[in-house]
Amino acid sequence: MLYFKINNLNYSYDKEEILKNINLSYDSREFLSIIGANGAGKSTLLKLILGLLDFKKQIEFFNLQKNEIAYVPQQSLINTNFNARVLEIVLMGLVGQKIFGFYTKEDKKKALKALESVAMEEFWNKNFNDLSGGQRQKVLIARALVDKCKLLILDEPTASVDSKSAVQIFEMLSALHNKGIGIVVVCHDINLVLAYSDKIAHLNKELFLHKNDKKEKQKSVFLKHLYENHTHFCDVEMSLEHCLQCEKKQNCESKILNCNKNMSKNITTFRQNRA
Numbered sequence: 001m002l003y004f005k006i007n008n009l010n011y012s013y014d015k016e017e018i019l020k021n022i023n024l025s026y027d028s029r030e031f032l033s034i035i036g037a038n039g040a041g042k043s044t045l046l047k048l049i050l051g052l053l054d055f056k057k058q059i060e061f062f063n064l065q066k067n068e069i070a071y072v073p074q075q076s077l078i079n080t081n082f083n084a085r086v087l088e089i090v091l092m093g094l095v096g097q098k099i100f101g102f103y104t105k106e107d108k109k110k111a112l113k114a115l116e117s118v119a120m121e122e123f124w125n126k127n128f129n130d131l132s133g134g135q136r137q138k139v140l141i142a143r144a145l146v147d148k149c150k151l152l153i154l155d156e157p158t159a160s161v162d163s164k165s166a167v168q169i170f171e172m173l174s175a176l177h178n179k180g181i182g183i184v185v186v187c188h189d190i191n192l193v194l195a196y197s198d199k200i201a202h203l204n205k206e207l208f209l210h211k212n213d214k215k216e217k218q219k220s221v222f223l224k225h226l227y228e229n230h231t232h233f234c235d236v237e238m239s240l241e242h243c244l245q246c247e248k249k250q251n252c253e254s255k256i257l258n259c260n261k262n263m264s265k266n267i268t269t270f271r272q273n274r275a
């Protein structure tokens, strides 16, 4: 189902042109990723779609109300200098309808359900600040989902999380997408983008679109690669532990160095084969 259409959009901050002649239509059946270098204008484009910047003449919406779009901003922009429990953070997603602190049982049920959809229900009573980066990101996604949400827009949800958590987050987004929620995500991790997206928008002032028909194939290669290297990495760590306890340190260290060399060789070969 068509959700929005951008027609010949240009955008400048003061006199600096950031986006030029952007054309993009988004259908909810697509998992859309936006990639591009730092400063390419990805967040600006998201803010325009969200109506956070005062300019959207060239963006038309279809089959979608403004309150059905949910946004997960970059985690680094979220102030965590306050003590709040996970459930309270998720309930903040109802802000606008509620006065903080006056939530009904029904609201709490909704928040728990949203936490369940990101497999974080066990953490409802924990302090948000005590969670890992990946867990916090999932809670922020739950906060975006707590209200009725047809389109989820995320700005770098995998920044500052390890590769295993990054895959978990994309798996979760993929599951939400399969349930009918539209996904538009900015991401710098090209492996994740290739493995999960149906459409990739490459932004470099102008926008270049790439249809990703091979997603399933790329996903299996990517996950296999990740798993193999993770196992390998554990082996290296175990050897290192052994090495530190061993009297013949020298030998072990050289083995580990070889092992590391092989690992980077494997990654290089994988990347070359894929290219």
Ligand SMILES: Nc1ncnc2c1ncn2[C@@H]1O[C@H](COP(=O)(O)OP(=O)(O)OP(=O)(O)O)[C@@H](O)[C@H]1O
Pocket (backbone or CB within 6 Å): 013, 014, 018, 036, 037, 038, 039, 040, 041, 042, 043, 044, 045
């Ligand atoms: N409020 C603002 N006023 C003036 N310039 C801005 C403003 N916000 C962003 N910019 C500039 O616009 C350009 C695009 O910024 P934007 O944050 O959209 O890039 P991005 O692609 O999301 O970057 P990153 O990958 O680093 O997050 C940058 O040069 C930035 O300095």
